[in-house]
Structure formats: C-alpha cells, structure tokens
Amino acid sequence: MTTVLITGFDPFGGEKVNPAFESVKLLPSAIVGARIVKLEVPTAYARSAAVLEEAIERERPDAVICVGQAGGRSALTVERVAINLAEASIPDNDGDQPVDRPLREDGDAAYFASVPVKAMIRGIRDHGLPAFVSYTAGTFVCNAIMYNLLYLIDHRFPGVKGGFIHVPYEPGQVVGKPNGTPSMPLATIAKGLEAAVEAAVKDISDGGAGSG
Amino acid sequence: MTTVLITGFDPFGGEKVNPAFESVKLLPSAIVGARIVKLEVPTAYARSAAVLEEAIERERPDAVICVGQAGGRSALTVERVAINLAEASIPDNDGDQPVDRPLREDGDAAYFASVPVKAMIRGIRDHGLPAFVSYTAGTFVCNAIMYNLLYLIDHRFPGVKGGFIHVPYEPGQVVGKPNGTPSMPLATIAKGLEAAVEAAVKDISDGGAGSG
Amino acid sequence: MTTVLITGFDPFGGEKVNPAFESVKLLPSAIVGARIVKLEVPTAYARSAAVLEEAIERERPDAVICVGQAGGRSALTVERVAINLAEASIPDNDGDQPVDRPLREDGDAAYFASVPVKAMIRGIRDHGLPAFVSYTAGTFVCNAIMYNLLYLIDHRFPGVKGGFIHVPYEPGQVVGKPNGTPSMPLATIAKGLEAAVEAAVKDISDGGAGSG
Amino acid sequence: MTTVLITGFDPFGGEKVNPAFESVKLLPSAIVGARIVKLEVPTAYARSAAVLEEAIERERPDAVICVGQAGGRSALTVERVAINLAEASIPDNDGDQPVDRPLREDGDAAYFASVPVKAMIRGIRDHGLPAFVSYTAGTFVCNAIMYNLLYLIDHRFPGVKGGFIHVPYEPGQVVGKPNGTPSMPLATIAKGLEAAVEAAVKDISDGGAGSG
Numbered sequence: 001m002t003t004v005l006i007t008g009f010d011p012f013g014g015e016k017v018n019p020a021f022e023s024v025k026l027l028p029s030a031i032v033g034a035r036i037v038k039l040e041v042p043t044a045y046a047r048s049a050a051v052l053e054e055a056i057e058r059e060r061p062d063a064v065i066c067v068g069q070a071g072g073r074s075a076l077t078v079e080r081v082a083i084n085l086a087e088a089s090i091p092d093n094d095g096d097q098p099v100d101r102p103l104r105e106d107g108d109a110a111y112f113a114s115v116p117v118k119a120m121i122r123g124i125r126d127h128g129l130p131a132f133v134s135y136t137a138g139t140f141v142c143n144a145i146m147y148n149l150l151y152l153i154d155h156r157f158p159g160v161k162g163g164f165i166h167v168p169y170e171p172g173q174v175v176g177k178p179n180g181t182p183s184m185p186l187a188t189i190a191k192g193l194e195a196a197v198e199a200a201v202k203d204i205s206d207g208g209a210g211s212g
Numbered sequence: 213m214t215t216v217l218i219t220g221f222d223p224f225g226g227e228k229v230n231p232a233f234e235s236v237k238l239l240p241s242a243i244v245g246a247r248i249v250k251l252e253v254p255t256a257y258a259r260s261a262a263v264l265e266e267a268i269e270r271e272r273p274d275a276v277i278c279v280g281q282a283g284g285r286s287a288l289t290v291e292r293v294a295i296n297l298a299e300a301s302i303p304d305n306d307g308d309q310p311v312d313r314p315l316r317e318d319g320d321a322a323y324f325a326s327v328p329v330k331a332m333i334r335g336i337r338d339h340g341l342p343a344f345v346s347y348t349a350g351t352f353v354c355n356a357i358m359y360n361l362l363y364l365i366d367h368r369f370p371g372v373k374g375g376f377i378h379v380p381y382e383p384g385q386v387v388g389k390p391n392g393t394p395s396m397p398l399a400t401i402a403k404g405l406e407a408a409v410e411a412a413v414k415d416i417s418d419g420g421a422g423s424g
Numbered sequence: 425m426t427t428v429l430i431t432g433f434d435p436f437g438g439e440k441v442n443p444a445f446e447s448v449k450l451l452p453s454a455i456v457g458a459r460i461v462k463l464e465v466p467t468a469y470a471r472s473a474a475v476l477e478e479a480i481e482r483e484r485p486d487a488v489i490c491v492g493q494a495g496g497r498s499a500l501t502v503e504r505v506a507i508n509l510a511e512a513s514i515p516d517n518d519g520d521q522p523v524d525r526p527l528r529e530d531g532d533a534a535y536f537a538s539v540p541v542k543a544m545i546r547g548i549r550d551h552g553l554p555a556f557v558s559y560t561a562g563t564f565v566c567n568a569i570m571y572n573l574l575y576l577i578d579h580r581f582p583g584v585k586g587g588f589i590h591v592p593y594e595p596g597q598v599v600g601k602p603n604g605t606p607s608m609p610l611a612t613i614a615k616g617l618e619a620a621v622e623a624a625v626k627d628i629s630d631g632g633a634g635s636g
Numbered sequence: 637m638t639t640v641l642i643t644g645f646d647p648f649g650g651e652k653v654n655p656a657f658e659s660v661k662l663l664p665s666a667i668v669g670a671r672i673v674k675l676e677v678p679t680a681y682a683r684s685a686a687v688l689e690e691a692i693e694r695e696r697p698d699a700v701i702c703v704g705q706a707g708g709r710s711a712l713t714v715e716r717v718a719i720n721l722a723e724a725s726i727p728d729n730d731g732d733q734p735v736d737r738p739l740r741e742d743g744d745a746a747y748f749a750s751v752p753v754k755a756m757i758r759g760i761r762d763h764g765l766p767a768f769v770s771y772t773a774g775t776f777v778c779n780a781i782m783y784n785l786l787y788l789i790d791h792r793f794p795g796v797k798g799g800f801i802h803v804p805y806e807p808g809q810v811v812g813k814p815n816g817t818p819s820m821p822l823a824t825i826a827k828g829l830e831a832a833v834e835a836a837v838k839d840i841s842d843g844g845a846g847s848g
Contacts, residue, residue: 073392074286074386074391074392074393074394074395075386075391080721081719081721081745081746083717083746083748083771085716085717085748085771108744108745108746109717109744109745109746109747109748110717110719110744110745110746111745112719112721112745125387128383128384128387129383129384129387130383130386130387130389130391130393130395131387132391134772135719135721135772135774135775136770136771136772138771139771171340171341171342171396171400172340172341174286174287174342175337175340175341175342175343177342179286179287179342179344180285180286180287180394181286181342182286182392182394182395183286183342183394183396184383184395185397185400188383188397188400292509293507293509293533293534295505295534295536295559297504297505297536297559320532320533320534321505321532321533321534321535321536322505322507322532322533322534323533324507324509324533346560347507347509347560347562347563348558348559348560350559351559497816498710498810498815498816498817498818498819499810499815499816549811552807552808552811553807553808553811554807554810554811554813554815554817554819555811556815595764595765595766595820595824596764596765598710598711598766599761599764599765599766599767601766603710603711603766603768604709604710604818605710605766606710606816606818606819607710607766607818607820608807608819609821609824612807612821612824
C-alpha cells in the first residue's frame, strides 16, 4: 500500500495560524488508495529536520510532501528546487536566525524535487484552482525542510519521492494586512493539495518516471 | 418588513462566469429578518439601468446593493462614490462602447453611496474576510449601475439606501491568468456579502444615520 | 502670453523629500512659449487651499496643474475627477486628520478636470514614458487641492483650466521599502510633466475644447 | 590590473531594446581602477555560453558579471544562485525552446554566485537606488548564462569571481504594458550597475573573501 507523508508547519512570525498545517489537517486519510500520514512540524531549522527524519523512519512513506505558507502568493506553487543555504530575516521558532549558513556541510548546492511537479500543477488546475511552478522556496525554514528532505532521500532513503508546496495566506490572516494581499480559504487550499497528492500517487503507480 | 434588493452582473469580457451574480445566488432569502430579493442584471450600460429601475418599482426595497466583478482585486471592496462618466475599453454585452459620455445629462458629477460603507467593511472583517473602501468603481458598467442607482434614488426613490460592492475573480477564472492574480471562492464571497448586507440592514433598523 | 501655474507638495508621512515639488523645480521656466510659475504647497488640507487661491489671484494663470506623490504607482497618472470628501489615515502636516468631512459645504459632490487629460497622457507616452488616466486621487490632501482648485475655478476663476498629476516615488524613497515598490527618478518625472504641460498649453492655444 | 567582464543580452521576446546591454554600454571604461570590458551576448542558450567562454579566454578577467532584463521587477536584483535547468515558455533568439533539460550533464545541481552579493546590494543602495537579493534567475537564458559562467569558473577558470544582476524594463518598454509595470531609466540602471561593480572590484582588492 502506498503511503504519503504530508507535513505542515506551525505558526510563525507573529501569525496565529499557519494555513499549511491547517489545510493539511483537512485532507482525507486516504487519497486514490494511498494512506495519508499528516505531521505538524515546527518552524525551526534544526527541529523540523529532526522531526521529519524520525517520521520517515517510522512511517516508511513512498512519497513525502511538505507544505508551507508563502505569504503574498495568490496560488498554490509547487517548488522545483531547494538550495543549500539558510538565511533568515526573522528568528525561527527556536530563536535561530542564520546568516549565510549552509544547511548541510556535505550536501549538494541544490536538490531538485522528485515528485512530478508539472503533473501536480495540472492536477490542481484541473480542479479549477490556480497553480504555478516556483523556482525558489526562499532561504527560511520552508527551503530548509525541502532541502533536508531531498538530502535525506539522497543519503538514507533512496527511492522515496520528495517535494514541497507553498500555499497562500488564509483570509483571516490578511484582514489587517495591506490592500492587495491575496488569500485562499483553508478548504480551497486543501482541495488543491488533495489534487496535487493525487497526481503524485498516480505517478508512483505509473512507475514514478516523472519529475519536471 | 425590510427588503433588500441585491443585483449581480452576468458574464462579460470573454469570461464564462461572473462571480458577482454567482455569489449573490448563494445568499440566503432572509438576512437578519430582511427579505432578500436577488436580481441578475446584464453587463450593458443602458439595459442594466432599465432592469434596475423596473425592479425598484416592483419590489420597493429599503436598500439596493449592486455587486460587480473587479478582476485583480483581492478583497471585497465597498465603493464610496460613483461618477457621471461612461468610458469603456471593451464593448458592453450590447455592443455599446462609450467614450467620454455622461451617464445622465441632468445628473450630478457624482453621488456618494448612502449605505453604511464603513460598517459594512467592519462587518465583513468581523467574519474574517478582507474588505476595504474603494473610491473608484471605474467607468464601465459597474460604475454606471451604481451611478444610475443613486441618481434614481435622488430623483425618484427618496429614502432608499444605495451602494455597490466589488468582488474578486473566483478561482476558476484565474487558472489561465498571470501568476499573482488573486481570487476568492464563491462561497467565501457570499459569506462576505452576507456580512455586508447584515450591517446595512442593521443600519436601517437603527435609523439609517450612517453613510461614511 | 499663456501662464501655467504648477504646484508641488512638500514632504509628508515621514518622507524626507516629496518627488512632486522636487520634479516641478526641474521644469524649465517656459514650455512651448508659456510662462511656468512654480509653487510649493504645504501638505495640509486648509493651508494648501489658501496658498493656492492666493497664487491664482496673484498670477492669473490660464491653467493650473497640481502635482502630488502617489506612492506605489509606477507611472505618471493624470487624475480625471476630485471628490468632495476629506478622510485621512495619517495627520496632514498641520495635524489635521479628518474623518468623513466634506471639503466644501457648498461644493458639488465632484468636479472633473478641465485640462485635456487624454492629450496629456498621449504627450507623456510620446516621450517614451508610462502614463495612465486615474479615476481616484484618494481622499488625502492631493484630492483636496484638486477639488479646491476646481471649486475655485467654478466659483471665482471661470475659464481657467485645472488638473492634477500623480507621480511615483523617486528611487531614494524606496531603498528601505518592500521589494516591488516602483519608483521613477526626478529628472524622468520632470520630463513627463513637461510633456503633459506642453499638451495642456497646446490645448489652450487650440481653443481649449478638450477635456476627457 | 583588475579586469571585469560585463555582459548584457540583446533584445528578445518581441522587445525592441534590452535594457541589459543598453545600460552596460553606458558604463565607464574604468571603475575604481579596474578595466571594464563590455560584451553583448545573444539571448540564446547555446550561443551565449560559447560567446562568454571565448571572451573569458581572450580577456582573462578577474570577475565576470552578466546582466539581464527581469521584466516586472522594480529594483536591481543580484542573483545568488543558478540552477542546472533549461525550461522556456518562448523560443530563444535561435529558436531553441527547451523543456526540462539540464544545462550541463556533468554540472552540479546549482552554483552559488562568487561575487560579493550583499556588498553589491549595499553599494547600490548607498547610491540611492533600490536593490535586493534574488534566489531565482528563472530557467531562461539569464539563468543559463549565470549557470554556465559558474560552471566554467568551476571547471576551467578557477579564482575568477562570477555573478549576475537582473535589471528592470526601461520606461519606453512599459508604455504599452499594463498599468503597474515598473521601469527604470537606462542611466539610472547604469548608475546602479556601476555601484555594484565598484563593490565587486573592492572585494577583489580586499582578497575576495566575500560571497554571501
């Protein structure tokens, strides 16, 4: 049976909610036959990697998709690449605020997502929701967990598919923000995530040829 | 019994749906005790005014709130003012494309909304949705129906409250549009409209002091 | 001899410069034969109107064009209409922060610009710079001076042409602002203003048919 | 004597000019004592890499800074990383439109800029112009030349510093584009580029410690 581990971050930067884990919580426990394991991860460079690694050991998933908030984006964006760099304009939830620090001394400069990015985008659009590829996950904890995931796959968990999806603010977060800040309700985000996971699961069933 | 007439436009400009009337359709038939009358209006300068005038004569509402699509806006925006100008970059649904034409030869340069704009914005925000005041409804049919509504109130229907709310694209409309184009699901828009109507109804019950 | 009075505001809202008067200062003293009178006006509701009225009495201009900063806009925008409303989210430079206050108790709800808005936009574009019409000058002192100008023309100075141009931040202002905030150098703004004034002067020579 | 090679692309995508090479042309022939060699490169995946490699062989520069147009950005952005991926939504100037193609089969997934990114940003800001770091140069020819530059440095030209700067549209390009599209005059862009090159040259004089 196919297992997909889906992580979502807890709130950070003064926000009361994080649409990432809030929308992950709304996912069904099975998607096109695959078992869905949901995991809240802390918005902290070091701990998020540790919590993720433990969960992969425990659950032995076929694919891992991490979800994070990208305030200011209007669509679901599927990340293509994570880079070996930690640089933060605010402290993470453990007070860590790195400047120009590699995530892994022995890691590659970058890793590309191994989930089928384009198929996931098509899947979300087929459900009537906006989705785009993104070529930067930033340098905060979102990029860090994606980089650590792909590093761990490369070093310890060969064959596992890994990827990352950024989601917009939910509407309540933008009530006090500048006019023009986009948002998306949690149920809508969850619908998009489900469509993306469905595409990822089908890719595994089809032999998993398909990144890009 | 208080009656509120709520209009929404039909699709225009090559779009297959118009979130305006689609969200109006989702409103309940009564809001805080007021009867809600829903009316689809054509996106056409002349006909929209005629259809609106007939409906006001027939329904004798206490308040009229017109709803239109503002593609590119991320929040519900409550319009404060309508101006005596028709100017279109595309033809309306009857093929009319005015340049620099007054809407009413005997009308004022502008009319201010008489619904309680700020209370409506507060009402939407209290329901966790973004809302802002807007000082321009453009010069297409949205401004035209708002102007005609307030002109008719001034000339024929004294005491009726009039206003206009602009709503974002719904998600399906932005799937093929540039990355960054915001949207809002119809059910979310409807929730915001209901909160705005509630504030308008309460203002009428309170004596209707409150524009601004 | 044709005389054009051009006003620009002083800094406000914590900014050290205001690109409005800084760019006005760079204009030549004559444009297509018309005498150019430059006037710095305070960013204050009441004083800006008083200073403007005195200057019109003194200079007896054929046209008055007021210039103001529109932070966040990327192009020169020629305003089409000013409304009878003062509402401020920050105090003006005299500490006045009106809420929902008419600018003139005996004024119309709005006045339309009487300078040739479209010809001015074409003129700016012909010089290779972006320009657009705008249908809202907001509700702060920019709208107020435009409204007061057109009110004064209507009540005291018939035949004078009046208008308003909004200009972007200059680059130094956006160094500390969020990524994405547009700007335009003062010399570039001045080049655009000169093109706009040229179109306005030619319109006067041609008999001044042309608003819109 | 220090030599800096600065490249700029030719026009593409239907534009008549490319602000990249047009602004590079305005640079002086020496900056803080360093010799400046200017090179126009074709907006074509394969040929740009070949032309660049020849120029490095011929000029033996201490640093190479490539400059490209980033339509829609409002500031100069100094790129931090280039990725091993070619993917184009339009054909390049030689008709090549790759989908999901690595730039170099034997290259790393990504290379980080070796010019002092932050010092260059500070240098631009100190001259009163907006500048930001960027973590994506996209997947078109801009990313390709940056990737190829850093690959060549890694494989053939050790010790050379390499980087990439994205610049906004120049004003003439945005006259017909949607309202809100930012631009920057060529002379202003050139002033920013000069400040960035100055910081890069000083870093070389100081021993070149400083990426990041």
